[in-house]
Amino acid sequence: MQQTFAWRRKEIADGMTLAETLEKYPFLRTSRGLCDEVRRIHPAMENMQQRFSEGFACIMPKVLHLTQGKSPLYQLYQEARKEALTEDVPDIDRRAAHFFLPYIFM
Secondary structure (H helix, E strand, C coil), rough: CCCCHHHHHHHHHHCCHHHHHHHHHHHHHCCCEEEEHHHHHHHHHCCCHHHHHHHHHHHHHHHHHHHCCCCCHHHHHHHHHHHCCCHHHHHHHHHHHHHHHHHHHH
C-alpha cells in the first residue's frame, strides 16, 4: 500500500469519489487499512487505533446505557453477554458499543 500511496492521493485530489475510492481500494474499509492510510498522510498519528480504542473505552458504558432498548438486537447482546465467559465480556461490550453508537443519534 505504501508503494501506491502517492497514486491514490493523486486520484483522490483529482476528484475520485469516496465510493470509487472504496471500490478500487477495499482495504480502506477496514479499520487497520484506514489507520495505516491516515498514518501515511499524518505520520504524527502513530498508534491512532490504540488511542481511539482507549478513548472509546471511556465512553463505552455510557453508549451501552443510552442505547438500551433502542435496537431489537440489544436483547441479543444481553443474552450473549450473560452466556459468555468472563474474559469475553469486555470484547462483547466493545463490539456492542461500536454497533449501537449510531442509535444515540436516532
